[in-house]
Amino acid sequence: MYSEENSAAHPLCVALLFGGLSSEHEVSRVSAGTFADNMDPEKYELIKIGITKDGRWLYTEASSAQMADGSWEELPGNMPCAISPDRADHGAILFTPAGHVEKLHIDVVIPALHGLWGEDGTVQGLLELAGIPYVGCGVLASAVCMDKAVANALFAANGIPHCAWAAYTRAQLEADPDGIRAALEEKLGWPIFVKPANAGSSVGISKASNAAELADAIKLALENDRKVVFESFVDGQEVECAVIGSEPAFSTRPGEILAGAEFYTYDDKYKNGVSETLIPARLSEEKLDEVKDYAARAYTAVGCEGLARCDFFVERGTGRVLINEINTFPGFTSISMYPKLMEHEGTPLPQLIDRLVALAMERAVAHHG
Known part of the structure; x- marks a missing residue:
C-alpha cells in the first residue's frame, strides 16, 4: 500500500501534462498552474510537459504564469520529449539541444488535460501501456464520459x-434531415439543446427554438464532432458534485452555479468570470443528499476512479434530479467548482492533490500488483 509518508524521504517524481489539442487547451494551462502552485516541493519533484495546439510535446521549466498565458511555448530551455510506452523506461524520453537522448524516470502523471486527446482515454491508454500510475479515471470511464451519447445510454441502463x-x-x-427533425420535435419538443457528442466545456453547444435554428445548431455541432446529441430543455438549477476515490466513491453534496448568460457558456466558465458559485446549493437537505447519492451512483456506474465532477439539473416545479454529464478531469482554475467543493468538505487543495496522487499509486498497485 502506498502512503503519503513514503514520499517524505524521496520526493515522488510527478509529471504534469498540460495544454493539448482540444478546444480546452487554455483552461488546461490554468488548471496545471493550480496544481504546480499547490504541490509541496519536499514531497514532489515536478516535471512539466506541455502539449502545443499542434500536438508537439515539450519538456519545460515554465512558471505557472508562463503556462497560463501561453508564453511557455517560447522558452529557450524547452526540449522535445515523449512519454515512452516501453515499460523498461518508466518515464519520458528527452531530446536535448546537443542531440542527445535522456531518460527521465516518472513515478506518477497528473494529466491536467481537458477535452479530446487528453480526457477521453487516449493519454490514459498511453500511460497504461507505459505502466505509469496516473491521476484520474481509467481508459474506459474517460472515453465513456467524453461521449455524451454513450454516457447517456449507460446512465439509462443503471437507472x-x-x-x-x-x-x-x-x-x-x-441522409434524412427532415425525418430526423420531425422525430426530434416529437420526442423532445422545443427548445432543443444541440451538442457535439465529444466536445467539452460547452464548446459547440446551441439552443434551438425552431427548425431554422436547429439546422444552424447541427451545422455548428458537426464542426466539433461527427456525432450530435440532442436533449430536451430542462428548466432547472445547475448543480455539481465532486466525487473522489472508488469502492467506495465519496461524493460531496452539490454546489450551484449562478450562470451569467442564458445558459452556462464556455466564456462564462473561463473568461468572463461572471458565474458565481454557491456551496451548498440552494436545495433542501433531502434534495442535497439525493443529488449526492446519484453522483456516487453515476460515477460508479460508468467505472470512474480517482476523481470526477458530476453535473446535474434539479428541475424547477417537479424537483426531479437529472444527470447532465460527468467530467473525468474537471477544471482546477480559481473559479472551478471541483476544488471549491472539496475545500468546503474540509480538504484544501494541497491535501486534495496529495490524496489524488495517493489514489493513483494505490490503483496502480491494485491493478498491476
Missing part, C-alpha cells in the same frame, strides 16, 4: 435519470 435525448451521426443527419 440514473436523464432528460429526454437522442443522438445521430453526420451520415444520418445528412
Whole structure:
C-alpha cells in the first residue's frame, strides 16, 4: 500500500501534462498552474510537459504564469520529449539541444488535460501501456464520459435519470434531415439543446427554438464532432458534485452555479468570470443528499476512479434530479467548482492533490500488483 509518508524521504517524481489539442487547451494551462502552485516541493519533484495546439510535446521549466498565458511555448530551455510506452523506461524520453537522448524516470502523471486527446482515454491508454500510475479515471470511464451519447445510454441502463435525448451521426443527419427533425420535435419538443457528442466545456453547444435554428445548431455541432446529441430543455438549477476515490466513491453534496448568460457558456466558465458559485446549493437537505447519492451512483456506474465532477439539473416545479454529464478531469482554475467543493468538505487543495496522487499509486498497485 502506498502512503503519503513514503514520499517524505524521496520526493515522488510527478509529471504534469498540460495544454493539448482540444478546444480546452487554455483552461488546461490554468488548471496545471493550480496544481504546480499547490504541490509541496519536499514531497514532489515536478516535471512539466506541455502539449502545443499542434500536438508537439515539450519538456519545460515554465512558471505557472508562463503556462497560463501561453508564453511557455517560447522558452529557450524547452526540449522535445515523449512519454515512452516501453515499460523498461518508466518515464519520458528527452531530446536535448546537443542531440542527445535522456531518460527521465516518472513515478506518477497528473494529466491536467481537458477535452479530446487528453480526457477521453487516449493519454490514459498511453500511460497504461507505459505502466505509469496516473491521476484520474481509467481508459474506459474517460472515453465513456467524453461521449455524451454513450454516457447517456449507460446512465439509462443503471437507472440514473436523464432528460429526454437522442443522438445521430453526420451520415444520418445528412441522409434524412427532415425525418430526423420531425422525430426530434416529437420526442423532445422545443427548445432543443444541440451538442457535439465529444466536445467539452460547452464548446459547440446551441439552443434551438425552431427548425431554422436547429439546422444552424447541427451545422455548428458537426464542426466539433461527427456525432450530435440532442436533449430536451430542462428548466432547472445547475448543480455539481465532486466525487473522489472508488469502492467506495465519496461524493460531496452539490454546489450551484449562478450562470451569467442564458445558459452556462464556455466564456462564462473561463473568461468572463461572471458565474458565481454557491456551496451548498440552494436545495433542501433531502434534495442535497439525493443529488449526492446519484453522483456516487453515476460515477460508479460508468467505472470512474480517482476523481470526477458530476453535473446535474434539479428541475424547477417537479424537483426531479437529472444527470447532465460527468467530467473525468474537471477544471482546477480559481473559479472551478471541483476544488471549491472539496475545500468546503474540509480538504484544501494541497491535501486534495496529495490524496489524488495517493489514489493513483494505490490503483496502480491494485491493478498491476
